Amino acid sequence: MGVVTARDPQASNASSQRAGPRTAAPQSGFAPWKNPSLSPIVRFEGITKRFDDFVAVNDVTLDIYEKEFFALLGPSGCGKSTLLRMLAGFERPTQGKTIVAGQDITDLPPYQRPVNMMFQSYALFPHMTVEGNIGFGLRQEGMPKNLIAERVDEAMGMLELRQFAKRKPNQLSGGQQQRVALARAIAKKPRIVLLDEPLGALDKKLRQQAQFELMRIQETTGTTFIIVTHDQEEAMTVASRIAVMEKGVLVQVATPGDIYENPKTRYIAGFIGDVNVFEGTVSAIGDGCIEISAKDGYQFKTRSSEPVSVGQQVWLALRPEKIRIAHEQPASAVNAIPGKVEDIGYLGSISHYHVRTAPGERITALRANAAHTVERPISWEDGVWLDWPVDAGVVLTG
Amino acid sequence: MSAKANGLGRWYVIAAPYLWLLIFFLIPFFIVFKLSLSDVATAIPPYTPTFSWSEGIGKFISQLDFENYTFIFGDPLYVNAYLSSVKIAAISTVLTLLVAYPMAYGMARAPKSWQPTLMMLVILPFWTSFLIRIYAWIAILKPEGFLTMFLMKLGIISEPLQIMNTTTAVYIGIVYSYLPFMILPLYASLEKINPALLEAAQDLGSRPWRAFWQITFPLSLPGVFAGCLLVFIPAVGEFVIPDLLGGSDTLMIGKTLWNEFFNNRDWPLASAVAVILLLVLTIPIVLFQRQQQIERESGR
Ligand SMILES: Nc1ncnc2c1ncn2[C@@H]1O[C@H](COP(=O)(O)OP(=O)(O)OP(=O)(O)O)[C@@H](O)[C@H]1O
Numbered sequence: 047m048g049v050v051t052a053r054d055p056q057a058s059n060a061s062s063q064r065a066g067p068r069t070a071a072p073q074s075g076f077a078p079w080k081n082p083s084l085s086p087i088v089r090f091e092g093i094t095k096r097f098d099d100f101v102a103v104n105d106v107t108l109d110i111y112e113k114e115f116f117a118l119l120g121p122s123g124c125g126k127s128t129l130l131r132m133l134a135g136f137e138r139p140t141q142g143k144t145i146v147a148g149q150d151i152t153d154l155p156p157y158q159r160p161v162n163m164m165f166q167s168y169a170l171f172p173h174m175t176v177e178g179n180i181g182f183g184l185r186q187e188g189m190p191k192n193l194i195a196e197r198v199d200e201a202m203g204m205l206e207l208r209q210f211a212k213r214k215p216n217q218l219s220g221g222q223q224q225r226v227a228l229a230r231a232i233a234k235k236p237r238i239v240l241l242d243e244p245l246g247a248l249d250k251k252l253r254q255q256a257q258f259e260l261m262r263i264q265e266t267t268g269t270t271f272i273i274v275t276h277d278q279e280e281a282m283t284v285a286s287r288i289a290v291m292e293k294g295v296l297v298q299v300a301t302p303g304d305i306y307e308n309p310k311t312r313y314i315a316g317f318i319g320d321v322n323v324f325e326g327t328v329s330a331i332g333d334g335c336i337e338i339s340a341k342d343g344y345q346f347k348t349r350s351s352e353p354v355s356v357g358q359q360v361w362l363a364l365r366p367e368k369i370r371i372a373h374e375q376p377a378s379a380v381n382a383i384p385g386k387v388e389d390i391g392y393l394g395s396i397s398h399y400h401v402r403t404a405p406g407e408r409i410t411a412l413r414a415n416a417a418h419t420v421e422r423p424i425s426w427e428d429g430v431w432l433d434w435p436v437d438a439g440v441v442l443t444g
Numbered sequence: 445m446s447a448k449a450n451g452l453g454r455w456y457v458i459a460a461p462y463l464w465l466l467i468f469f470l471i472p473f474f475i476v477f478k479l480s481l482s483d484v485a486t487a488i489p490p491y492t493p494t495f496s497w498s499e500g501i502g503k504f505i506s507q508l509d510f511e512n513y514t515f516i517f518g519d520p521l522y523v524n525a526y527l528s529s530v531k532i533a534a535i536s537t538v539l540t541l542l543v544a545y546p547m548a549y550g551m552a553r554a555p556k557s558w559q560p561t562l563m564m565l566v567i568l569p570f571w572t573s574f575l576i577r578i579y580a581w582i583a584i585l586k587p588e589g590f591l592t593m594f595l596m597k598l599g600i601i602s603e604p605l606q607i608m609n610t611t612t613a614v615y616i617g618i619v620y621s622y623l624p625f626m627i628l629p630l631y632a633s634l635e636k637i638n639p640a641l642l643e644a645a646q647d648l649g650s651r652p653w654r655a656f657w658q659i660t661f662p663l664s665l666p667g668v669f670a671g672c673l674l675v676f677i678p679a680v681g682e683f684v685i686p687d688l689l690g691g692s693d694t695l696m697i698g699k700t701l702w703n704e705f706f707n708n709r710d711w712p713l714a715s716a717v718a719v720i721l722l723l724v725l726t727i728p729i730v731l732f733q734r735q736q737q738i739e740r741e742s743g744r
């Protein structure tokens with residue numbers, strides 16, 4: 047048993063409040079990946095990229111659908127950018143095919159692809175004005191001048207850039223530059239917009255604002271967005287689906303809610319939000335539930351969607367908000383363990399309770415600070431009981 | 445106390461370059477300018493008037509005149525020499541740019557680990573004396589020289605090349621000698637360009653060649669201007685190259701100046717030629733500074 051916390055210790059507290067499933071998401075009814083009659087707009091087919099001996103992207107097969115806001119999530123160096131750059135045409139895959147809208151574009155140069163990219167460094171042309179930058183792509187097509195002006199104006203209007211039209215990039219703030227870069231990427235109305243850490247250079251507050259702006263633009267233009275990020279919160283906020291990558295391999299592709307509720311591996315469970323993990327072996331299987339003998343001597347009963355066999359090593363992952371915390375031993379709880387409150391993280395509407403159990407492990411539980419709570423408040427050094435129902439945890443085999 | 449010392453130190457730092465300019469440029473220039481207002485004389489030194497305390501400053505100044513300048517402007521020989529120098533320097537500058545740009549571009553695009561070596565190779569010729577390198581070109585270009593021999597061996601030509609002692613040889617000499625001065629500023633400005641800019645241009649539909657003209661070239665203009673200036677200015681007054689490689693038809697002001705000074709011993713006239721040369725050269729410098737000013741205002 048142990049506590050796996052999110053990679054970014056500062057974000058972990060805040061993320062567990064926000065990183066829940068997107069129940070009220072604007073696209074909640076939107077799930078083209080479940081519709082077998084739709085064909086994907088982007089299809090990576092067994093894509094591998096080697097730099098000399100180093101495998102940056104390893105046999106990735108992935109379908110992305112029209113109008114999706116798709117996030118590639120993973121730690122630094124896992125190959126996210128490389129995968130995106132192969133779609134833009136800056137890198138050639140060592141193996142595999144890239145198919146866009148049914149057409150094999152693996153061998154097309156970047157300037158012939160129906161995708162536009164927003165760069166992390168923005169890559170704005172320093173010798174051109176905001177207008178010049180946004181209109182650059184349109185000028186390459188030989189579009190008539192008045193049409194270009196119209197389209198540039200439209201893009202500037204969408205991103206509130208009209209008053210900066212005549213400025214050069216270095217006369218803009220970071221947030222304004224970011225908007226110019228986005229405007230330039232959407233000005234040609236490409237079918238797919240690629241965004242490589244588009245908000246990486248912004249501070250936290252501006253970042254959240256920009257995330258909503260990205261979502262708004264994506265929805266109003268109806269374009270497919272593919273975003274690369276290593277910020278799980280950002281991926282959870284903006285994406286319709288997330289592909290989690292690790293060391294060049296796709297580990298899981300699912301909606302933010304699915305990833306949070308049913309992570310495939312301990313790695314993903316820990317990467318997205320806080321999680322408590324108990325290590326153990328399967329001791330019994332029956333009536334839709336399995337029993338797990340934890341290493342610390344506890345016996346847990348839980349549902350399992352993973353097929354397991356008796357004696358197999360498994361991990362039980364429990365989100366802090368799924369664990370109830372109380373002073374008295376619950377009367378009829380399936381899984382209950384005693385402990386002592388060591389630490390309380392008060393976060394306004396909710397509190398984190400870090401509880402030390404008898405075998406000496408720390409478990410995090412989370413409770414809403416509702417004003418009408420009748421129980422007496424839990425404080426430091428209190429003896430408490432933690433309990434959870436059979437369907438609270440996720441059984442992981444890897 | 446320390447603030448005062450600091451202020452003084454700062455003053456020295458600021459004053460140093462001005463002091464340098466005063467001693468090694470302004471004072472010599474003033475002497476040359478004064479000389480250009482004098483008259484030639486068969487004496488030592490070979491001009492008049494010479495300043496003497498007994499006659500006083502007033503008399504001395506009254507003897508100075510602009511006769512040499514009116515003479516230079518009245519004689520087509522000098523005017524042609526100036527024009528021809530500017531023309532030769534301008535053509536050489538363009539040729540140098542054409543040769544240097546691909547080299548600088550190649551250097552900037554080479555793997556980072558090669559770049560110091562490539563830079564070294566560009567500077568390497570400076571290890572050998574300038575004069576010796578020009579003499580080497582005589583050995584290459586003369587009718588029975590290496591180039592003729594080589595091309596005849598290959599069967600490309602059957603007659604010896606007549607390049608030596610022509611303006612073509614002067615172009616070759618200038619381009620060769622001043623190439624590093626063009627490459628280095630070009631390389632510096634090309635190397636600074638973020639490669640993501642070219643990717644962005646291609647991503648937006650610009651073919652590589654267009655992307656070069658739309659992005660790379662405009663962003664390298666500061667290097668182009670600096671390099672052209674560094675080649676053009678010394679090339680206008682160049683003496684050694686036209687003297688050794690050029691022919692009798694190669695008219696350059698540096699040679700004229702040398703003739704006036706050493707052959708005709710007309711120091712005042714030679715001085716006037718030099719002063720005018722200096723004024724001619726301030727034109728591109730002013731243009732360059734205007735360009736830099738514009739760049740700074742547009743905040744590049
Ligand atoms: N041109 C290259 N030559 C050699 N190795 C490369 C090259 N480009 C990327 N790599 C390697 O491939 C791996 C994946 O790189 P990539 O840029 O895709 O990572 P990333 O997931 O985008 O990480 P980050 O979040 O830090 O941007 C890295 O280990 C990187 O060192």
Ligand SMILES: [Mg+2]
Nearest residue numbers: 126127128242
């Ligand atoms: Mg990256």
